[in-house]
Amino acid sequence: MGLTKSEKFTKEQNDISTFAKAFAHPARVAILQHLFKIDTCFCGDLVNEIGLAQPTISQHLKELKQQGLIQGTIEGTSVCYCINKENWNAMKGTLSLFLDQDLPQKTNCC
Amino acid sequence: MGLTKSEKFTKEQNDISTFAKAFAHPARVAILQHLFKIDTCFCGDLVNEIGLAQPTISQHLKELKQQGLIQGTIEGTSVCYCINKENWNAMKGTLSLFLDQDLPQKTNCC
DNA sequence: TATATTAATCGTAATATTGCAATGAACAAA
């Protein structure tokens, strides 16, 4: 069917999976890494940096923007993107709780 | 096209996105959380715990197993699943490096 | 005004993912 049954899961579980989806594609990972690395606000050379077509990059940027992980402001003909630090930290908090889970102390049985 | 162009990205970028894909679905998040919570090795009531059909759960388990995040051993007619702690920690390490990136100290320009 | 630049959007094609009914394989128990 291809349709995730979100209503079967808790908000936390849906949040975690939605955050994960945000960087479940290497192009979006590359975009985010680049925005972190560049110390001036970054605009449109992501297309050169990453080897994908402009509409493709634009589409990935749109997804990241919808998730709130990045934000963009128009500057003349170009658009200036950067990390939304607040939302990034919120994501980090949610995912850290998930990743840092501890196993009950026992000898693994399998 | 629907085909990710993995060859355009670094191994690290592909690793991060592949790990993220592992829990980019709430059912897999729920499975992992349950395996963490249960203090005895877990077998097959994931189907009851989560409200999806047995083949669907089985398919999600297969993906998690292929990623190495869980492992299963056969016990009679049932299969005992648990977290592969070593690989989980490896994933945690890779993702933490990504999530803990710091922005260069500057006033946000957008 | 005309032209160039930048980036979003539209439309489309191809592949991936999700979900489940039906079936099969392995084993336990009667």
Place this chain on the structure above:
DNA sequence: TTTGTTCATTGCAATATTACGATTAATATA
């Protein structure tokens, strides 16, 4: 041996994702 239990696999349908050419919108510049 037959029956029941548990879980994997197969096959299929529906939706989602990825990618890009063509176009559009907005602005800057000549």
